[in-house]
Amino acid sequence: MKLRRSMLYVPGNAPAMLRDAHIYGPDSVMFDLEDSVSPREKDAARHLVFQALSHYDYAGVERIVRINGLETAFGLEDIAAVVCGGVDAVRLPKTDGPEDIIAVEQAVAAAERRFGRPAGSVKLVAAIESARGILAVREIATASPRLIAIAIGAEDFVTDMHTSRSPDGIELLAARSMLVMAARAAGIMAIDTVFTAVDDEEGFQREARLAKQLGFDGKSVIHPSQIAMVHAIYAPTPEEVAKARRVVAAAADAEAKGSGVIALDGKMIDKPIVERAMRVLALAGEVDA
Amino acid sequence: MNIAHEASSGTQESGDARVMVRPNADKGLSVELLGPSTARYGDDIRAVVMATLKSLGVSDAVVVIEEKGALDATIRARLSAACGRAADGGSMPWEAIR
Numbered sequence: 001m002k003l004r005r006s007m008l009y010v011p012g013n014a015p016a017m018l019r020d021a022h023i024y025g026p027d028s029v030m031f032d033l034e035d036s037v038s039p040r041e042k043d044a045a046r047h048l049v050f051q052a053l054s055h056y057d058y059a060g061v062e063r064i065v066r067i068n069g070l071e072t073a074f075g076l077e078d079i080a081a082v083v084c085g086g087v088d089a090v091r092l093p094k095t096d097g098p099e100d101i102i103a104v105e106q107a108v109a110a111a112e113r114r115f116g117r118p119a120g121s122v123k124l125v126a127a128i129e130s131a132r133g134i135l136a137v138r139e140i141a142t143a144s145p146r147l148i149a150i151a152i153g154a155e156d157f158v159t160d161m162h163t164s165r166s167p168d169g170i171e172l173l174a175a176r177s178m179l180v181m182a183a184r185a186a187g188i189m190a191i192d193t194v195f196t197a198v199d200d201e202e203g204f205q206r207e208a209r210l211a212k213q214l215g216f217d218g219k220s221v222i223h224p225s226q227i228a229m230v231h232a233i234y235a236p237t238p239e240e241v242a243k244a245r246r247v248v249a250a251a252a253d254a255e256a257k258g259s260g261v262i263a264l265d266g267k268m269i270d271k272p273i274v275e276r277a278m279r280v281l282a283l284a285g286e287v288d289a
Numbered sequence: 290m291n292i293a294h295e296a297s298s299g300t301q302e303s304g305d306a307r308v309m310v311r312p313n314a315d316k317g318l319s320v321e322l323l324g325p326s327t328a329r330y331g332d333d334i335r336a337v338v339m340a341t342l343k344s345l346g347v348s349d350a351v352v353v354i355e356e357k358g359a360l361d362a363t364i365r366a367r368l369s370a371a372c373g374r375a376a377d378g379g380s381m382p383w384e385a386i387r
Contacts (some may be wrong), residue, residue: 044298
């Protein structure tokens with residue numbers, strides 16, 4: 001299980017930030033060619049991100065690029081550049097339906113053929129930022145085997161909903177819940193939206209705890225200082241780790257004995273408890289993430 | 290790639306480079322380097338510039354680079370973007386400039 005607790009946004013037109021993005025320890029870096037780049041700098045940012053992907057060593061940190069939508073003049077060339085550069089996953093903005101995923105998938109597959117990359121090696125992440133997208137989230141989540149995660153983009157979503165963001169996030173509750181459910185049903189990850197007030201650590205932590213409780217696998221972050229906070233929220237307690245170790249050991253013991261029943265401290269343990277224990281150990285870094 | 294008119298790319302911020310390209314009336318390549326690293330790393334930067342121009346298929350151009358401690362990848366990116374802007378159409382040969 002690959003961890004995606006933190007996806008660090010990096011503006012695509014900032015050479016120094018592109019070079020240093022991974023040193024803060026995010027699970028993924030996300031180079032942005034979309035909203036953080038002005039229309040007249042789109043080509044220049046594309047070149048910077050292409051060179052960064054091609055030449056910098058990110059020490060195994062997953063490299064995602066948020067492209068411009070295919071309805072813009074930039075999207076198709078963004079895909080060519082990042083697939084050629086060796087990107088791990090392409091993030092689509094403003095996904096309204098499965099047809100958006102299929103269009104990007106076709107462009108990515110063509111770019112894989114053109115640049116000699118193995119078919120299916122480039123993964124997709126879809127950001128959902130509208131009421132229409134949320135209502136289609138189930139179809140979106142299952143639109144391509146390349147999809148590894150779906151994410152909610154809150155700023156555009158609340159605008160579409162004729163509301164605004166509040167500290168408790170009540171306006172996002174239904175959308176977040178639907179998105180997580182669709183992700184779980186499709187067997188992919190769910191990533192929460194950014195928290196833009198970088199100085200408000202308490203607000204960030206409150207929102208990250210809520211996302212974790214709802215079942216999100218991680219959060220998009222816009223500042224390196226948010227990485228440690230979100231990782232701390234996802235880190236299991238020593239008690240949880242100790243219990244998880246015992247559950248996994250009991251399961252291994254039962255399997256070795258050929259027994260279908262797992263018991264620990266006189267209680268029967270169900271398969272979901274073992275699964276949860278494996279996830280706790282992955283979050284604690286004790287088993288392969 | 291044919292350099293049809295003057296164009297530039299990049300900034301003068303630290304870690305970046307500002308690259309200007311324009312048609313060369315005398316034909317061939319003329320490269321001028323400005324910036325703090327030029328005295329020490331000028332030959333290396335020039336080699337990066339010449340290799341990038343070659344992979345882009347640019348054979349006639351005047352190139353002026355004002356660099357502020359940019360890494361090779363940034364210089365390649367700024368130069369490729371400037372050439373793309375200076376050329377009349379045509380697609381970017383990503384595989385060649387990788």
